[in-house]
Amino acid sequence: MGFGPGTAARFAGAGALVFFLCWQHIQATRLGYRVEAARRDARLLSGRVAALRADLEERLSPAEVAARASRLGFVPVSPDALRRLTPSSPAPSGLLGRWWARRLEPAAASRS
Numbered sequence: 001m002g003f004g005p006g007t008a009a010r011f012a013g014a015g016a017l018v019f020f021l022c023w024q025h026i027q028a029t030r031l032g033y034r035v036e037a038a039r040r041d042a043r044l045l046s047g048r049v050a051a052l053r054a055d056l057e058e059r060l061s062p063a064e065v066a067a068r069a070s071r072l073g074f075v076p077v078s079p080d081a082l083r084r085l086t087p088s089s090p091a092p093s094g095l096l097g098r099w100w101a102r103r104l105e106p107a108a109a110s111r112s
Helices: 005-059 062-072 094-111
Strands: none
Touching (some): 005 062
């Protein structure tokens, strides 16, 4: 009893199918491990973010800022040393903006 060409092709096809299914299973397992590792890393990083936010809130608290300022020798400023800025239009930026502002200054001064 021998193998004909059709039987050999069927065995080759079945072997290829088994090989493909094994390969697919291995790849799915690898992908599952990678997903779990990524989830673990995400949990660790979110924990670090929460810890850093809590640390930032603590460092920016008024009591902590005052304590750090006193350690550095800062003193409160006297009220007469403060300067109040009047709200005005922002300063022109760029070469063309500064040039245009200079051209408009004499016209604004002559209107007053």
